[in-house]
Amino acid sequence: MKIGYARVSTTGQDYETQLAKLKAEGCKEIFSEKQSGKSTDDREQLQAALKFARKGDVLIVTKLDRLARSMGDLWQIARELDNKGAAFKVLDQEGMDTSNATGKLLFTILGGIAEFERDLINARTAEGRAAAKAKGVKFGRPGKLEADQVEAVKADVKAGELSMQAIADKHGISRKTVYRLAGAKDAA
Incomplete structure (x- = not known):
């Protein structure tokens, strides 16, 4: 069975495009949520999709970063699916299907790139925050008193x-x- 998983990071975003692609791919069951991709621990629908998966099933996402943003999380998900005899497939990265050797190699390469990208975002954010503080920008809620x-x-x-x-x-x-x-x- 094809199982879909769709995720967006914030409530202001919409995963309708992901849902349409997953339905067009033939997913019979689709799990979706609005939750940060930083960690897989807090994502109830992802956990439900992984629990739902059975031998021969394929968990399908539209993009790899919808599933996880760190290699540790990606490997954990891949191992959990593999232990069940299931695989996963990424629609927007052709060939990314862990049911074959080439797909597993592509998974490793693209997963590393996704983690690298996340680390770059964190580094740029930290640099921007430090530069703003140096210029006297105050973060947090504004004071109540003048x-x-x-x-x-x-x-x-x-x-x-x-x-x-x-x-x-x-x-x-x-x-x-x-x-x-x-x-x-x-x-x-």
Whole structure:
């Protein structure tokens, strides 16, 4: 039996094209999900497809990176299918069918390239983040308080006339934030 697996990384993406290709290939059962490809552990539909596979079945994906992005994960999936007497096939990489020796070789080569590509993406992202930080870009959620409001909180703490909770209530922030700002003042 031909079993299809379709995946996109984010909820804003759509896997309709993948589903159409899998149906055209003759997949009788199709598993699909919107989940990051970074790891196979959190992908419930992939796990269900692997569990569903039986001897003689072929798990089909449209592109290799829809299945996994690391060689470790690819080998684990290939081994699991092989142990069941099943194989997998990649539609957009002609010849990628682990039911034959040539397909297994192609699988190894393209899997290595997919992992290399993922490592390059991670390296470029890290470089971009470092460059942005060097330019003073702040990451994360924007602060709730403006600079003058932070100074007012610090002044209230320094004056010592109000409790930390009263200062928090006065400025519409949490008591934890007041303590954090007070600690930052003491450290300066």
